[in-house]
Amino acid sequence: MTNELFEIARRRRSCRKFTGEKIPDEIIDEILNVALLAPSSWGGHPIEFVVVRDKSMLQKIARCKRMGAQPLPQADVAIVVMANTTGLELWIEDAAVASTYILLAAEQFNVGACWIHIRNRAGQRTTADEEIRELLNVPDNFSVLNVVALGVKGENKSARTTKDLQLKNIHREKF
Ligand SMILES: Cc1cc2nc3c(=O)[nH]c(=O)nc-3n(C[C@H](O)[C@H](O)[C@H](O)COP(=O)(O)O)c2cc1C
Incomplete structure (x- = not known):
């Protein structure tokens, strides 16, 4: 039996160069x-997710x-990942899991993807989070964890192999 998820996970690499070709909306919807x-x-x-395809907005x-946001201007699509953080203790974890699902789903469609981190990162005037929320009309009670840049792959990185697995990080029964 092949482990399809393992195959996708080992092929998934951060893609920071895109060809500029368009990814069909249906594929973006499948990823979402x-x-x-x-x-x-x-x-x-x-x-919550804001899907941005407008080129000038990507820039x-x-x-x-x-x-560290260089992949974004040449991306075809950006998915801005955020949450209403009011009273929410674990929004970062929730947003990180959803982002990881996006990365894996993108790889399944052979779409290039890269996590661009936003939370706790500096913007031009204030924080990157605040500036992005301003641009996209996101209410003040939301916070942005990251933006996932997506596009047709313009670089080919080698898939990981079982040799790359950090098996030493796994402890059994006790540390
Ligand atoms: C929490 C987190 C933050 C990251 N932030 C950025 C970023 O701001 N810019 C970027 O180009 N890559 C970013 N990355 C991608 C990592 O640099 C990348 O996953 C790592 O170097 C391993 O390479 P791989 O994705 O090809 O396996 C981030 C990844 C994670 C999980």
Whole structure:
């Protein structure tokens, strides 16, 4: 029996170069459907997504983060991952799980993807989170964890193999 999820997980690599070709909306929807199935604390599903395809907006979002957002301007789509954080203790965990589902779902469709981190990152004037929320009309009680940049792969990174697994990180019964 092949382990399909293992195959997807070992092929998934951060893709930071995109060809500029368009990914069909249906594929983006399939990826988002997977993200909506991510588990969340108390099953509360607090994570919301803003899907951005507008090129000038992608560039503006990239500028909201002082460093490490280079993949965004050439991406075809950005999914901005956020939550209404009012009274929510575990929104970061929930958003991280949903983002991971996006990365894996993207790989299943051979779509390139990269996690661009936003939370606790500096913007041009204030924080990257605040500047992105301003751009996208996101209410003040929300926080952005990250933006996932998506596009047709413009670079080919080698899949991980079983040799790459950090087996030493696994402890059995006791540390
Ligand atoms: C929490 C987190 C934050 C990350 N932030 C960024 C980022 O801001 N910019 C970026 O280009 N990559 C970012 N990455 C991608 C990592 O650099 C990448 O996953 C790591 O180098 C391993 O490479 P791989 O994804 O190809 O396996 C982030 C990944 C995670 C999980």
